[in-house]
């Protein structure tokens with residue numbers, strides 16, 4: 001049985017995998033003061049990108065991420081926006097572009113859950129999740145694409161004009177009773193991502209997604225913070241360990257880099273095999 005860590009691993013290993021992979025590039029990560037977004041911001045910075053760290057609440061936590069990046073010799077800036085507000089997103093993008101000069105990489109990552117049985121779900125719960133998880137990604141992507149198109153390919157840093165990496169979920173394909181708003185939002189992200197990939201490819205803009213499985217963050221604490229919960233979770237994970245935010249950061253660095261230049265319109269599942277439906281491992 002896997003030993004069960006019951007606290008957050010906020011101390012990301014000081015590994016600098018390929019410092020030149022993204023050097024000279026400018027990135028914006030939404031919801032970057034916590035969990036996966038924080039790890040992605042740090043991972044992109046370790047690969048050489050300058051990063052705008054978006055937050056909606058918790059400015060202090062965002063400044064802490066900035067400080068962590070700067071302590072490792074990177075460059076970062078905290079930037080406020082509620083991603084579900086059109087005005088906020090426009091202001092955030094303008095400010096990030098003014099501060100960094102441009103933007104090459106967008107990771108629309110901000111997301112939340114408002115769980116309820118379908119019959120009890122309020123319209124507010126439904127709308128909140130769709131407006132942050134799906135509409136929020138659309139708003140950020142639209143503004144970033146305007147900048148990619150205005151500027152074109154910066155041949156000194158990348159062969160593409162822009163890279164978008166949507167944070168989806170295994171629940172873009174795995175149904176999730178009790179979470180219909182969340183599953184619908186991620187299913188929506190999937191088709192939005194693929195349609196964008198088709199639409200924007202001629203402009204040399206690549207659009208992909210990451211589909212995390214169970215990753216140790218505040219969004220799902222109750223799924224891993226006791227021995228019993230962790231054991232239960234492992235029934236869904238063939239690889240028999242929970243994912244760490246850095247697992248997602250590594251995938252984001254790869255997808256943002258020119259190593260992934262011929263990859264467009266995919267969801268890269270980073271899930272220890274959860275999408276292999278382990279319930280069927282002994283069936284059939």
Ligand code: NAD
Nearest residue numbers: 031034035036056082083109110111169212214215217219
């Ligand atoms: P988290 O709660 O640690 O982080 C979510 C972030 O989004 C926070 O920084 C939060 O402040 C921010 N956010 C929420 N509403 C916002 C808004 N209106 N505007 C701007 N920012 C906002 O959770 P996490 O696990 O790091 O989640 C990050 C993303 O990964 C989400 O899209 C989530 O759906 C996805 N995801 C997570 C898991 C997992 O197991 N943790 C699995 C699949 C997908």
